[in-house]
Amino acid sequence: MNCRQALKHLYEVIDKEANERNVQEVERHLKMCRHCMAQYEFEKMLHTVVRDKGKNEKDVTRVKQNILDKLDSIDASGEGQSPRVPFKWHIVAIATAAVVILCVITAISLSGFNDTQTADSEPDNSIIATAQSDSDIPYFIAAHQAHSNGINQSQGHSDPLNYLFEMTGIRIEHSSDLPIDNIHSVSVDTIMGIPFGCIEMLNPQNQLVTLFVTTSDKYNLPNNPIAVIDGREMLVHRCEKCTLVGIEKKDLIYMVVAGPKCEPKELVEIASFF
Amino acid sequence: MADQKQKELRKRFEAEAMIHIDALMRTARRMTRNEDEAEDLVQEAMLKSYRFFEKFEQGTNCKAWLFKIMTNIFINNYRSKAKAPQSLAFDDIDDSFLFGQLAKTKNVSDPEAEFFSKIFDDDVKNAINLLPEDFRIVVMLSFIEGFAYQEIADITNLQIGTVKSRLHRGRKLLQKNLWDYALKNGYVKEPQN
Numbered sequence: 001m002n003c004r005q006a007l008k009h010l011y012e013v014i015d016k017e018a019n020e021r022n023v024q025e026v027e028r029h030l031k032m033c034r035h036c037m038a039q040y041e042f043e044k045m046l047h048t049v050v051r052d053k054g055k056n057e058k059d060v061t062r063v064k065q066n067i068l069d070k071l072d073s074i075d076a077s078g079e080g081q082s083p084r085v086p087f088k089w090h091i092v093a094i095a096t097a098a099v100v101i102l103c104v105i106t107a108i109s110l111s112g113f114n115d116t117q118t119a120d121s122e123p124d125n126s127i128i129a130t131a132q133s134d135s136d137i138p139y140f141i142a143a144h145q146a147h148s149n150g151i152n153q154s155q156g157h158s159d160p161l162n163y164l165f166e167m168t169g170i171r172i173e174h175s176s177d178l179p180i181d182n183i184h185s186v187s188v189d190t191i192m193g194i195p196f197g198c199i200e201m202l203n204p205q206n207q208l209v210t211l212f213v214t215t216s217d218k219y220n221l222p223n224n225p226i227a228v229i230d231g232r233e234m235l236v237h238r239c240e241k242c243t244l245v246g247i248e249k250k251d252l253i254y255m256v257v258a259g260p261k262c263e264p265k266e267l268v269e270i271a272s273f274f
Numbered sequence: 275m276a277d278q279k280q281k282e283l284r285k286r287f288e289a290e291a292m293i294h295i296d297a298l299m300r301t302a303r304r305m306t307r308n309e310d311e312a313e314d315l316v317q318e319a320m321l322k323s324y325r326f327f328e329k330f331e332q333g334t335n336c337k338a339w340l341f342k343i344m345t346n347i348f349i350n351n352y353r354s355k356a357k358a359p360q361s362l363a364f365d366d367i368d369d370s371f372l373f374g375q376l377a378k379t380k381n382v383s384d385p386e387a388e389f390f391s392k393i394f395d396d397d398v399k400n401a402i403n404l405l406p407e408d409f410r411i412v413v414m415l416s417f418i419e420g421f422a423y424q425e426i427a428d429i430t431n432l433q434i435g436t437v438k439s440r441l442h443r444g445r446k447l448l449q450k451n452l453w454d455y456a457l458k459n460g461y462v463k464e465p466q467n
Contacts, residue, residue, distance in 0.1 A: 007369065011445065015416065017423050042373045042386050047417065049390050050448070053398040054418045057300045063313050064295050067320045071287070074324065075280055173431065230351040249350070269322070272350045 001025040006036050013040075014047050137235075139191050141242045143198065144210045144257035160186035164197045170213055170252065172197075184208070194219050196255075203266050209258035211270060219253055221246045229268050236264045247271040287327050290336045291320070297337065298344055301414045304402055305348050315352060319344035338421065342429045345411065349430075353407060369442075372449040378465030385462070392461040393452065401451035409444030416441055 006029040012018035013026050030037045160183045165171050167188045184200040191212065199211040227236035235246030244257045245267035256267040298319065302312035323330070323343050330339055368374055376385040405413060415421045415429060423441075427434040456462045 010370075011442070015423070015441075039370055039373050042376075043370060045386070045390060046372065046449070049393060050398050050402075050417050051420070053393065053395040054402060054414075055300065056395045057296065057303070060295050060299045063299060063316060064292065066313070067292070067295070067317055068288075070317065070321055071284065071324055074321070075284060232351055268350070272346050 001029045003029070003033060003036055006030065006033070007039070010036075010040055010043060014044055137237045137244055140212055140244055140255050140257050141237075141239075143189055143191050143196075143212065144242060144244075160199070164188075164199070164213075168195060168197045168214075170197050170215065172199075172213065172252075201270070203258065203262070203270055209256055209262065209267065209270060212255040212257070214253050215251065221248055221253060227264065229265055232268075234268065238264065243267060245271065283327060286332075287324055291323060291327065291340060294337050294340050295320070297419055298340060301341070301419060302344065302348075304399070304410055304414050304418075305345075305407075306352055307403055311352060315344060315348055318347055318351075322347070335425070337419075338425050338429060341415065341419070341421070345429050346431075348411075367446040367450050369446065370449075371446060372453050375453050375465060376462070379462055389456060389462060392456070392459075397452065397455050397459075401448055401455055404451045405444055405447055409440050409447060412437055412440045413444040413448060 006026050009018050009022045009026050013023055018026065030040055161172050164186050182202045184202070186200070187198050189196050189198050189212075194214060196212045196214045199213070201209060201211065203209050221235050226233050228234075229236070229245075235244075237244040238260070240260055242257055242260060243262045243264055244255060245264050247254045247256075247268065249271065254271040256270050258267060295316065298316045299312060302315045302319075303309065306312045306315060319340065323340055326343075330336065372389075373386075376389055379385045402410060402413060402418075411430060412426055415426045416423075421429065423434055423437050426432075426437045426441075430437065432440075453462075457464060
């Protein structure tokens with residue numbers, strides 16, 4: 001190993017990331033070369049100095065206490081953790097509830113707004129899709145409702161996100177925040193002629209939400225309605241049927257749709273998981 | 275029953291997660307460069323991780339898990355919206371820039387030791403604060419928090435190659451910033467070529 005090669009691996013050795021062979025070769029070179037040795041010692045010293053001096057910080061007792069107080073109120077309200085209910089049953093319960101609620105809403109809206117419509121007709125996506133449309137949002141709501149009603153659903157792939165990748169080329173990584181168990185189903189839908197990966201999953205509040213994801217070169221987020229959440233502008237739509245949040249991130253567009261009671265902020269968190 | 279379970283979880287959270295508040299706060303301070311925002315960021319990250327703590331796999335790296343949650347929140351909600359164009363000429367800075375510069379200073383017998391003895395905590399923090407955001411995060415995670423390259427890749431959702439190159443450039447810039455600080459404060463004198 002010459003000087004150039006040794007210096008190339010110098011930082012990896014200091015960071016303890018070099019493989020065994022490189023470590024040995026760098027060490028052998030350093031024993032023979034005073035200049036590189038001096039440089040190595042300097043870099044190592046610099047690393048130590050930056051680490052030690054960069055570590056000293058102000059006291060965080062107050063920050064810690066604030067967090068503990070907040071944890072107390074989470075514990076008191078009982079909203080802290082999801083109940084340990086067998087997963088599939090939970091989904092069924094929520095899905096059933098969603099269908100019941102939707103049927104009620106549909107029945108109310110049908111009876112309220114259109115007396116000529118028969119009460120037993122299926123929820124019609126086109127009604128929603130054309131309702132007060134100044135953007136493409138209603139399509140997502142329609143797709144979400146179709147999912148909630150059990151239409152067009154693909155069940156249980158052993159690795160749902162890998163299935164999504166195979167079908168659409170969209171790679172979404174699992175994260176520890178979102179265990180695979182929280183993903184109910186993955187399917188591919190065409191919305192407005194554009195293929196979307198649709199992930200049906202539970203949010204931290206155990207509500208069923210649908211995440212639509214596509215590549216940004218095929219679809220642009222509508223410009224409105226825009227809301228500001230945590231200082232960040234994003235597409236947010238709320239109506240009596242749904243809550244929808246649109247986020248553009250890492251060349252992908254996420255549309256998260258959930259029931260009307262879901263807070264937009266929670267949906268932002270969902271998109272942030274990926 | 276439920277109360278008992280919640281109590282145990284809380285106890286475990288305090289023992290395993292709360293102990294990393296110092297580390298999270300110092301990284302949050304460098305990330306946001308603002309004390310109030312740093313506190314908000316850490317608080318948000320801790321409350322979120324508490325809600326998910328039941329799903330955290332015991333025995334795995336809790337510190338890395340917390341940093342991942344915090345980094346995600348920071349990237350999505352806190353980072354400056356308008357990304358400044360980065361016109362930094364990294365190639366002008368040699369590897370081991372600082373070593374090279376100090377070697378040129380002839381007026382003291384041991385310029386390196388002299389330099390290290392004069393650098394204060396705040397100088398290091400300011401030098402880190404001056405790094406562009408992307409580099410600042412990986413430099414903090416590597417230098418200060420001691421995460422391995424692969425852990426940093428997991429925390430930041432970056433490829434390991436990107437982590438390495440950002441760390442490499444971050445290191446160069448950090449050396450340049452430290453040198454500029456030392457010059458400005460008169461710890462060293464501009465070497466004569």
